[in-house]
Amino acid sequence: MDTTWTVEGMTCGHCAASVREEIEEIPGVTSVEVDHASGAVVVTSEAPISRDDVAAAVAEAGYSLV
Known part of the structure; x- marks a missing residue:
């Protein structure tokens, strides 16, 4: 099952990895x-x-789920 979400605040590959x-x-x-x-x-x-x-997982990485 695939679900697509949008995360706000990522600017680089390191952000994406986190x-x-x-x-x-x-x-x-x-x-x-x-x-x-x-x-x-x-x-x-x-x-x-x-x-x-x-x-919660996105927040733990330091970003926001839209």
Whole structure:
């Protein structure tokens, strides 16, 4: 299952890596693709994941989920 989110504030590859690493820790997530230029984050998971879980992971990385 793929879900696309938008993250605000990323400016470089390091930003994208930080967001990816935090989201990958959410149980059930199998892969994460992050485009820092557009802010797009595609999360592939075994089952639906909650917006709150994604928002918390993004906040832990220092960014905001739109």
